[in-house]
């Protein structure tokens with residue numbers, strides 16, 4: 001029962017284009033690098049950057065301050081439809097062969113490549 005929440009399914013997947021709809025980076029778009037399903041968070045390329053102070057670990061990692069993406073709450077991002085040029089809601093469409101795909105609720109365009 002509690003399990004269902006932890007394994008909740010999100011319509012956002014890795015490599016999707018999304019727009020941040022609230023918070024500091026509102027209005028920015030980026031590509032999803034990771035979905036932290038169990039925490040309900042997503043990491044978006046070059047968005048929600050934070051400074052990380054890291055220790056030197058030999059020549060390969062000299063340490064210092066590095067910029068790193070921090071996870072955003074998944075409810076603060078929406079799928080960005082390039083055809084609509086807007087953040088949109090996503091619907092699920094079943095094909096004749098039973099396979100399901102995600103589509104833009106506004107224009108019907110397929111989202112992602114699943």
Ligand SMILES: [Zn+2]
Pocket residue numbers: 081082083084085088104105106107108109
């Ligand atoms: Zn669309």
